Amino acid sequence: MSDRFEKGMNILKITNKEIIEQMFDELKDISPDLGRFVVEFPYSEIYTRDGLDLKTRELITVAALTAMGTAPTQLEHHINAALNVDNSPKEIVEAIMQMSAYAGFPAAINGINAAKNVFKEKGLLPVK
Amino acid sequence: MSDRFEKGMNILKITNKEIIEQMFDELKDISPDLGRFVVEFPYSEIYTRDGLDLKTRELITVAALTAMGTAPTQLEHHINAALNVDNSPKEIVEAIMQMSAYAGFPAAINGINAAKNVFKEKGLLPVK
Amino acid sequence: MSDRFEKGMNILKITNKEIIEQMFDELKDISPDLGRFVVEFPYSEIYTRDGLDLKTRELITVAALTAMGTAPTQLEHHINAALNVDNSPKEIVEAIMQMSAYAGFPAAINGINAAKNVFKEKGLLPVK
Amino acid sequence: MSDRFEKGMNILKITNKEIIEQMFDELKDISPDLGRFVVEFPYSEIYTRDGLDLKTRELITVAALTAMGTAPTQLEHHINAALNVDNSPKEIVEAIMQMSAYAGFPAAINGINAAKNVFKEKGLLPVK
Amino acid sequence: MSDRFEKGMNILKITNKEIIEQMFDELKDISPDLGRFVVEFPYSEIYTRDGLDLKTRELITVAALTAMGTAPTQLEHHINAALNVDNSPKEIVEAIMQMSAYAGFPAAINGINAAKNVFKEKGLLPVK
Amino acid sequence: MSDRFEKGMNILKITNKEIIEQMFDELKDISPDLGRFVVEFPYSEIYTRDGLDLKTRELITVAALTAMGTAPTQLEHHINAALNVDNSPKEIVEAIMQMSAYAGFPAAINGINAAKNVFKEKGLLPVK
Numbered sequence: 001m002s003d004r005f006e007k008g009m010n011i012l013k014i015t016n017k018e019i020i021e022q023m024f025d026e027l028k029d030i031s032p033d034l035g036r037f038v039v040e041f042p043y044s045e046i047y048t049r050d051g052l053d054l055k056t057r058e059l060i061t062v063a064a065l066t067a068m069g070t071a072p073t074q075l076e077h078h079i080n081a082a083l084n085v086d087n088s089p090k091e092i093v094e095a096i097m098q099m100s101a102y103a104g105f106p107a108a109i110n111g112i113n114a115a116k117n118v119f120k121e122k123g124l125l126p127v128k
Numbered sequence: 129m130s131d132r133f134e135k136g137m138n139i140l141k142i143t144n145k146e147i148i149e150q151m152f153d154e155l156k157d158i159s160p161d162l163g164r165f166v167v168e169f170p171y172s173e174i175y176t177r178d179g180l181d182l183k184t185r186e187l188i189t190v191a192a193l194t195a196m197g198t199a200p201t202q203l204e205h206h207i208n209a210a211l212n213v214d215n216s217p218k219e220i221v222e223a224i225m226q227m228s229a230y231a232g233f234p235a236a237i238n239g240i241n242a243a244k245n246v247f248k249e250k251g252l253l254p255v256k
Numbered sequence: 257m258s259d260r261f262e263k264g265m266n267i268l269k270i271t272n273k274e275i276i277e278q279m280f281d282e283l284k285d286i287s288p289d290l291g292r293f294v295v296e297f298p299y300s301e302i303y304t305r306d307g308l309d310l311k312t313r314e315l316i317t318v319a320a321l322t323a324m325g326t327a328p329t330q331l332e333h334h335i336n337a338a339l340n341v342d343n344s345p346k347e348i349v350e351a352i353m354q355m356s357a358y359a360g361f362p363a364a365i366n367g368i369n370a371a372k373n374v375f376k377e378k379g380l381l382p383v384k
Numbered sequence: 385m386s387d388r389f390e391k392g393m394n395i396l397k398i399t400n401k402e403i404i405e406q407m408f409d410e411l412k413d414i415s416p417d418l419g420r421f422v423v424e425f426p427y428s429e430i431y432t433r434d435g436l437d438l439k440t441r442e443l444i445t446v447a448a449l450t451a452m453g454t455a456p457t458q459l460e461h462h463i464n465a466a467l468n469v470d471n472s473p474k475e476i477v478e479a480i481m482q483m484s485a486y487a488g489f490p491a492a493i494n495g496i497n498a499a500k501n502v503f504k505e506k507g508l509l510p511v512k
Numbered sequence: 513m514s515d516r517f518e519k520g521m522n523i524l525k526i527t528n529k530e531i532i533e534q535m536f537d538e539l540k541d542i543s544p545d546l547g548r549f550v551v552e553f554p555y556s557e558i559y560t561r562d563g564l565d566l567k568t569r570e571l572i573t574v575a576a577l578t579a580m581g582t583a584p585t586q587l588e589h590h591i592n593a594a595l596n597v598d599n600s601p602k603e604i605v606e607a608i609m610q611m612s613a614y615a616g617f618p619a620a621i622n623g624i625n626a627a628k629n630v631f632k633e634k635g636l637l638p639v640k
Numbered sequence: 641m642s643d644r645f646e647k648g649m650n651i652l653k654i655t656n657k658e659i660i661e662q663m664f665d666e667l668k669d670i671s672p673d674l675g676r677f678v679v680e681f682p683y684s685e686i687y688t689r690d691g692l693d694l695k696t697r698e699l700i701t702v703a704a705l706t707a708m709g710t711a712p713t714q715l716e717h718h719i720n721a722a723l724n725v726d727n728s729p730k731e732i733v734e735a736i737m738q739m740s741a742y743a744g745f746p747a748a749i750n751g752i753n754a755a756k757n758v759f760k761e762k763g764l765l766p767v768k
Contacts, residue, residue: 029510030503031477031496033689038489041681042613049673051606059568060575060607064614067360067576069198070453071490071614093159094563095572101554102360102576102583104323105166106199112159119158126157161561169553170357177545179350184315188351191316192323192358195744197454199358221415222307223316229298230320230327230744232707233422234455240415247414254413285766286759287733287752289433294745297425305417325582326709327746349543361550362583368543375542382541426741435734443696444703444735448742451616451704455742478691479700485682486704486711488579488614581710605671617678618711624671631670638669 005036008044015047015058015081058082063095066111067103075111079118089119089127133164136172143175143186143209186210191223194239195231203239207246217247217255261292264300271303271314271337314338319351322367323359331367335374345375345383389420392428399431399442399465442466447479450495451487459495463502473503473511517548520556527559527570527593570594575607578623579615587623591630601631601639645676648684655687655698655721698722703735706751707743715751719758729759729767 012020027035047057058081065075082092092115100108119125140148155163175185186209193203210220220243228236247253268276283291303313314337321331338348348371356364375381396404411419431441442465449459466476476499484492503509524532539547559569570593577587594604604627612620631637652660667675687697698721705715722732732755740748759765 026500027493027496030473030500031481031511034481034484034489034492034496037481037484037681037685038493041677041685042489042610045677045681046610046613049606049609051600051602052610056568056571056607057610060572060610061614063572063576064579064611065490067580068453068615069196071488071494074490074493088563089158090563094561095568097159097162097165097561098554098558098564098569098572099576100162100165100360101558102362102573103580104199104356104358104360104363105162105170106193106202106358107360108162109155109166109202110199112155112162116154116158127159165553165557169549169557170354173549173553174354174357177350177353179344179346180354184312184351185354187312188316188319188354189358191320192355195320195324196359197452216307217414218307222305223312225305225415225418225421226298226302226308226313226316227320228418228421228744229302230317230746231324232455232740232742232744232747233418233426234449234458234742235744236418237411237422237458238455240411240418244410244414255415282756283749283752286756287737287767290737290740290745290748290752293425293429293737293740294749297421297429298745301421301425321746324709325580327744327750330746330749353543353546353549356546356549360583361546361554362577362586364546365539365550365586366583368539368546372538372542383543426738430738430741433734433737435728435730436738440696440699440735441738444700444738445742447700447704448707448739451708452743472691474691478689479696481689482682482686482692482697482700483704484616485686486616486618486701487708488612488616488619490614491616581708609671609674609677612674612677616711617674617682618705618714620674621667621678621714622711624667624674628666628670639671 002040004040004044007048008039008042011043011047011054012039015043015054015084016077017084018080019077054085055082055087058085059087059091059095062092062111063099066096066099066107069103069107069110072110072114075114076118079115083118083122083124089115089124093127130168132168132172135176136167136170139171139175139182140167143171143182143212144205145212146208147205182213183210183215186213187215187219187223190220190239191227194224194227194235197231197235197238200238200242203242204246207243211246211250211252217243217252221255258296260296260300263304264295264298267299267303267310268295271310271340272333273340274336275333310341311338311343314341315343315347315351318348318367319355322352322355322363325359325363325366328366328370331370332374335371339374339378339380345371345380349383386424388424388428391432392423392426395427395431395438396423399427399438399468400461401468402464403461438469439466439471442469443471443475443479446476446495447483450480450483450491453487453491453494456494456498459498460502463499467502467506467508473499473508477511514552516552516556519560520551520554523555523559523566524551527566527596528589529596530592531589566597567594567599570597571599571603571607574604574623575611578608578611578619581615581619581622584622584626587626588630591627595630595634595636601627601636605639642680644680644684647688648679648682651683651687651694652679655694655724656717657724658720659717694725695722695727698725699727699731699735702732702751703739706736706739706747709743709747709750712750712754715754716758719755723758723762723764729755729764733767
C-alpha cells in the first residue's frame with residue numbers, strides 16, 4: 001500500500017466511509033485499479049490540498065455533478081459526503097437550486113431528488 | 129400568491145395539469161421554492177410571451193431535452209405537455225427523430241422510448 | 257449523384273444555400289464523404305419527411321443546438337436556415353430565450369449572441 | 385429492402401446480432417424509420433468503410449459513449465458488440481478506464497458498471 | 513423598475529459591476545428581456561437567499577461552469593465575480609483543478625486558462 | 641522528480657513532444673501542479689498500462705473528445721499525438737466521422753476541422 005493510497009484513504013474515511021467497501025467490492029472483479037486511482041488521485045492529491053477545506057470541496061462537487069447531470073449515483077455519494085464534512089442540508093439544497101440558473105431546471109430538480117434520497121435515509125427531512 | 133405565480137399556474141394547468149400536484153408534493157419537504165421558481169420563471173415569464181405559441185414552445189423543449197439526454201423524466205413530462213397543447217404524436221416523433229442528426233442516434237432512440245412510455249399510457253400507440 | 261443526394265441538395269438549397277459551397281469546399285481535402293452524409297442523411301431522409309414543416313424543423317434545431325452549447329458555428333448556420341424558411345427574427349429569439357429554463361442562462365446568452373451575429377449581417381437588428 | 389439496408393444488416397448481424405430483433409420490435413409501433421436509419425446510416429455507411437476495422441470501430445464507440453455518459457443502454461449494447469468483434473474484456477476495460485482522464489471518474493465508473501453487467505451475463509468475470 | 517429587478521441589480525453591482533453595462537448593451541437590440549431575466553431570476557431570487565454566502569455561491573458557479581465546459585465567456589465573468597466577493601485566486605484555482613476528477617483534465621485546463629485571462633488583467637499572477 | 645512523473649514524461653515525449661514545454665509554461669504562473677497531475681496520472685498510470693497500445697489509446701481519446709465537443713484545443717493536441725503514435729490521417733478521419741452517429745453531425749464536422757488544422761500544419765492534406 002503506497003503512501004498516496006493511505007493518504008487518500010484517510011480522506012475517504014472522513015468523506016465517504018459508508019461506501020468505501022462497496023466501491024472496492026464492485027470493482028474488484030473487473031477493474032480494481034480504477035478504485036485505486038480514485039483513492040490515489042482525487043482523494044490523495046486533490047482533497048488533501050490547502051486552499052479549500054473539505055466542506056467547500058464537497059459542496060462544489062455537488063454543484064458540478066448536479067450541473068453535469070450524467071452521474072446521479074455519484075451525485076448521491078457526494079451529497080452524503082458533503083453532509084459528512086459539515087455541510088447542512090440547507091447548504092446542499094441551496095447549492096443544487098442555484099444550478100437551475102446555469103444548467104436549467106431539470107438538472108436542478110434531478111439534483112434535489114438525489115438530495116431527497118440521501119436526506120430521507122438519514123432522517124434529515126424536512127429541510128428547514 | 130403573487131401575480132407571477134398565478135400567471136404561471138394558468139399555463140401549467142394547460143400544459144402539465146397531470147403533474148402539478150406531484151411536483152409540489154415532491155419538493156415540499158426539501159425545496160418548495162424551487163417549485164415556485166419553475167412556476168414563476170419559465171411558465172410565467174417565458175411560456176406566456178408572444179412570438180411563439182404553446183404548441184411550438186413545448187415541441188422545441190421536447191427537441192432540446194432529447195438532444196441533451198440528461199433529463200429523461202422531464203422529457204416525458206414535456207412530451208405529455210406537447211400532446212396537451214395539440215402536438216400530434218407524429219409531430220413529437222418527428223421532432224425527436226430529427227435529433228439523431230444533431231445529438232446522435234442514442235439520444236434519438238432514448239427520446240423515442242420516452243415518447244413510447246407516454247403514448248402507451250395514453251393509448252396513442254401505434255403512431256401512424 | 258444518387259437520388260438521395262439530389263433530394264437532400266434540394267432541401268439544402270432552400271435552407272442553407274449560402275453555405276453549401278463552403279461546406280463542400282472545407283471538407284474536400286479531408287473528408288468529402290462527411291459532406292455527402294450530411295446531404296444524404298439529415299437533409300434527404302429527415303428534413304423531407306411529412307409531419308413537420310421546414311420552418312418548424314429548423315426552429316427545433318436552433319433550440320437543440322442552443323441547449324447543447326457545443327456547436328456555435330452550426331448554430332449560426334441553422335439560425336440563418338431558420339430565417340430562410342420563414343421563421344421571423346422574433347420567433348428565433350423566443351426559441352433561444354426559452355432554453356434558459358432547460359439549459360441555463362449561459363447557453364441562452366450564447367445562443368442570442370449567435371443570433372445577433374446572423375441578424376446583424378442581414379440587417380435584421382433591432383428585433384422588434 | 386434497399387441495398388443499403390442489406391449492407392447495414394450484414395454488419396449488425398456481426399456486431400449486435402443479439403439485439404436486432406429487439407430494436408426493431410421496440411420501434412415498430414412508434415418510429416420504424418428510426419430503426420431503418422440506424423441500419424442504413426451508421427451500419428451501412430460508416431461501419432463498412434475502409435480505414436478502421438470493426439474491432440477498432442466498436443472500441444472507439446465504447447470510449448465515446450462512456451465519455452458522453454448520456455446513453456447507458458446503448459453503451460451496454462456496444463460493449464457487447466465490441467466483444468463480438470474480438471475485443472477482449474481487458475481491452476474494453478482499458479478503454480473505459482482511460483476515459484477517467486477525459487470525462488472524469490464518475491463517467492469511467494459508470495462505464496465500468498455497464499461493462500460488468502455485460503460481462504457477468506456472458507460469464508466473463510473476473511477480468512484478468 | 514420592479515422590486516425584483518432592483519434587488520437583483522444590488523447583487524450584480526457587488527459581483528459583476530464591470531460587466532453590467534456591457535451585458536445590457538449587448539442584449540438591447542435583440543433580447544433586452546433576457547438581460548432582465550438574468551437580473552430578476554438568478555441574481556434577485558437565488559443569490560439573495562440565506563443558506564450560502566455570495567463567496568460560496570460564486571465559487572460553486574465557477575466549479576459548475578468549468579465542469580460543463582460550454583460557456584467559457586461566462587466562466588470568465590464568474591471567475592471575476594468570485595474575486596469580487598472575496599475568493600482568493602488560490603481558492604478559485606483549487607476549485608477549478610478539482611474538476612479534473614469529475615469532468616476530466618481538458619475541462620480543468622480550460623478552466624485554468626479562463627482564470628489566467630482574468631487574473632492577468634487584474635495583475636494577480638503569479639498565484640501563490 | 642518522482643518515478644511516476646518520469647514515467648509519464650517518457651510517454652508524453654512520444655505522444656506530445658511538441659507541446660510539453662508549452663503546457664508547463666502556460667501553467668507555471670497559475671497551477672503548476674495541474675501540469676504535474678496530467679503527467680503523473682493519465683500519462684504515467686493510464687497510457688503505460690498493458691491491454692491497449694499507445695496507437696489505440698490516442699485514437700479512442702480523439703473519438704471521445706470529438707463526441708464531447710467541449711475541448712477543441714485538447715482535441716487538436718490528441719490528433720497530433722495520434723499521428724505521433726502511428727495512426728494514419730485516414731484512421732483519424734474515420735474515427736472522427738464515426739462520431740456523427742453517436743454525437744451528431746456538428747460534433748463530427750468540428751472534429752474534422754480540428755484534424756484539418758493539424759494535418760495542414762504537418763503537410764498531410766489531402767487525406768487519401
